[in-house]
């Protein structure tokens with residue numbers, strides 16, 4: 001699988017594979033025994049299971065949802081933006097920013113590309129290092145399941161975990177298919193976004209049970225909304241998209257992106273907004289430059305000397321989409337239809353500045369059902385950055401999005417799922 005994986009000492013290579021027995025088959029009173037139980041059959045859980053299984057560990061994956069890896073299936077518009085070539089720690093938000101370094105350095109985008117190539121899955125780069133499948137995101141899920149089969153991973157699904165108890169050198173786990181004992185427990189239950197496909201707060205609750213802190217989870221990579229009255233002037237622009245520079249200066253630091261902005265009926269979306277939403281805090285303003293790369297005030301004053309156009313036509317022809325120019329000038333109907341040459345420099349400068357320093361304060365986000373990821377999560381200061389193991393609770397691991405490590409838009413979140421899962425799987429012992 002990941003190429004460099006040593007076998008687990010004491011491995012039992014001749015185990016039979018068990019893919020998905022019917023409910024009740026594991027319900028005998030005697031607990032079944034595994035080296036690793038992984039809760040969550042998403043990107044991180046399945047990836048970790050395949051590697052650990054191929055190292056010779058006896059692995060059980062439990063997921064309460066009827067289908068595996070639903071978020072992979074719906075990701076990247078159905079083509080799964082599975083990594084980003086440019087991945088670096090600076091592309092992640094966390095209260096403990098250095099935590100992600102080690103895992104990202106030891107499992108890189110090139111490693112995942114090599115895995116796809118071994119499975120003959122075609123891919124292409126869109127822009128800014130974002131890599132997508134040529135075919136479908138289902139190809140990635142099928143690949144992860146083949147890797148689990150190669151590792152003789154047992155999978156119970158749908159199956160709920162009722163309770164977890166530390167016992168001796170391991171864990172006793174009550175599932176609705178019966179009790180299980182395991183040396184290691186890996187929590188890969190993801191974040192809270194898109195609750196209808198299986199998201200739950202179980203991972204956070206388990207963390208608290210073992211005295212780990214949880215950084216308050218919040219929707220991220222999510223559209224922003226505005227007060228209906230405030231937004232009425234722009235609602236007619238719904239569907240309009242344009243490149244902008246967007247920035248915010250918040251308690252989480254200063255962030256700035258050049259990406260596309262999309263107007264919606266209730267507010268703003270598109271890659272620019274999704275990116276900034278991860279940094280935005282309630283009550284703070286965002287700033288948008290609607291004509292990045294130009295000095296709009298100077299350009300309009302200079303155009304006075306050579307253009308006979310009306311202001312609205314000059315703006316729409318050279319600087320921003322015409323619909324936006326019309327909406328922006330609606331409160332200044334007298335200016336819009338005035339030839340440029342007849343307008344005062346002072347007014348043109350003011351107009352240019354208003355379009356390049358558009359300050360607005362969102363009232364909120366579209367919430368969990370529209371968020372791509374969860375920011376916040378299990379506080380990484382309680383974990384080893386080498387292995388993802390709890391520092392004070394041996395054998396308990398957290399991987400993927402359940403952790404307080406949140407990537408930018410563009411394949412970074414899957415790269416974190418793969419990298420944290422690989423770090424954990426390589427460290428597990430039987």
Ligand SMILES: Cc1cc2nc3c(=O)[nH]c(=O)nc-3n(C[C@H](O)[C@H](O)[C@H](O)COP(=O)(O)OP(=O)(O)OC[C@H]3O[C@@H](n4cnc5c(N)ncnc54)[C@H](O)[C@@H]3O)c2cc1C
Nearest residue numbers: 040042043044064075076081190198202400401411413414
């Ligand atoms: C619409 C959308 C598009 C996205 N597109 C991209 C993209 O193109 N590129 C990118 O990098 N990222 C993308 N993401 C983010 C990415 O999907 C996640 O960051 C990634 O899936 C996280 O992996 P994970 O394994 O940690 O969690 P998940 O993949 O969410 O898996 C968690 C699993 O745990 C299970 N689970 C939860 N609670 C329990 C419980 N109590 N008991 C048992 N099982 C449980 C769930 O059913 C699920 O199967 C997208 C997300 C969304 C919502």
